[in-house]
Structure formats: structure tokens, C-alpha cells
Amino acid sequence: MKALQEALEKLQKTGTVSLSDLKVLELKDLEALSEEIKYWCLYGNGKPEKLGRKHKGH
Numbered sequence: 754m755k756a757l758q759e760a761l762e763k764l765q766k767t768g769t770v771s772l773s774d775l776k777v778l779e780l781k782d783l784e785a786l787s788e789e790i791k792y793w794c795l796y797g798n799g800k801p802e803k804l805g806r807k808h809k810g811h
Contacts, residue, residue, distance in 0.1 A: 756777050
């Protein structure tokens with residue numbers, strides 16, 4: 754879960770995430786990140802400061 758939070762923080766700050774960031778994520782975290790990105794694109798208008806809704810613990 755820590756890797757997911759780090760990826761989300763990096764995405765918020767820079768607007769990008771690298772393949773090396775994705776490589777360290779577990780499958781459930783990768784799925785959570787993709788859901789977060791979909792939600793962000795739909796409701797956050799692609800603004801990095803609107804990324805990062807609260808996640809349920811896995």
C-alpha cells in the first residue's frame with residue numbers, strides 16, 4: 754500500500770508516473786491506481802491537485 758501512496762503522490766506532484774513506479778506495485782495496488790486515474794479523469798478534469806481520493810485498506 755505504501756508503493757501505491759508514493760505513486761499517487763508522484764502523480765499529484767508531477768502529473769506523470771513511470772513504468773518503474775508501476776513495476777513495484779502489487780496487482781491489487783495497480784488496479785486501485787488505475788481506478789483512481791479513471792475517477793480522476795472523469796471527475797477531476799485532469800488537474801493533479803484533484804487526484805487522490807481516499808482508498809479503502811486492502
